[in-house]
Amino acid sequence: MAQNFWKSSHAQQWMFDKTEIWKQRGEDMKVYSEEEYNRLNIFWPNFITAVATECAHSQANVGVKLRQQVIATAIVYFKRFYLRQSFRDMCPFLVASTALFLACKVEEHTSLSVSSFLKNTSLVLPKRWGVPFETNSTKNGVVYDSEFILVEILDCCLVVHHPFRPMIEFLDDFRQFSLCASGTNTPVKDTDAIEAQCQKVANDSLRCDVGLIFPPHIVALSSIIVAMELMGRGEELEGWLVEVDVDLEKVTDCVDQIYKMYNLWKSFDEKEEVKKLMAKLPKPNSPIVHQQQQPSTSNNYF
CATH class of the missing domain: 1.10.472.10 (Cyclin-like)
Structure with missing residues (x-):
């Protein structure tokens, strides 16, 4: 295990010191304080776990349960992606759903309905955190497009060594x-x-x-x-x-x-504080987002 790890892309490309991590998050640190970002570090894994749970319970995936290692891999993909990109570059909710979709493939998990990832993203926010969220995108293609971008940003380094x-x-x-x-x-x-x-x-x-x-x-x-x-x-x-x-x-x-x-x-009151953190979340300017957006007065992130 140790030998394989030290020769892996995980060891050679995806380990950093604290200073380097915060430096790479510089664009988002113009919006959030360090403490607020640390709260987001708690929120995003909770959100990804919630989406995974909803996907397992959805009608399209009856009887399917995502293994914890799949969820863990998706969280690592998400964290790595936003070391090289900012929240403004691509919608984090879309990245979260795509990371789960990709992790299912890499960890050789049972295939899940692609559309369920997007649909359940818009379900868990109001259900658990009381954050209104609507999406005009129900097409599976948006996940495939963002999957391509995710793999590219990760330099095709998809094997994650967990503890x-x-x-x-x-x-x-x-x-x-x-x-x-x-x-x-x-x-x-x-x-x-x-x-x-x-x-x-x-x-x-x-x-x-x-x-x-x-x-x-x-x-x-x-x-x-x-x-x-x-x-x-x-x-x-x-x-x-x-x-x-x-x-x-x-x-x-x-x-x-x-x-x-x-x-x-x-000390993190998620029900209340996530609303404030999401209110500060920059609107993404990814080409994928623009292709999917329709004029609306609601918060459309896809």
């Missing part, structure tokens, strides 16, 4: 270490609950920039540390962490960023 696999390997190693250290062959308690909490934290980490800064094994180990601390069992990791061959300085930085995201999320 889920190294996290499982770390947890297995921790369980083996605990067995040997106890000398009684007593397994770690509640291993299923620990793994579920670690998976949740890893998923939540998509709501900050750690996936753009650190390699997957650092995010994985950080997710385990945060998860165990949230469960009140952080001290159980102390002996094992000393034995793990990783850069603990990077792990500490990653853990701090995850906690900062959680603290911001706690």
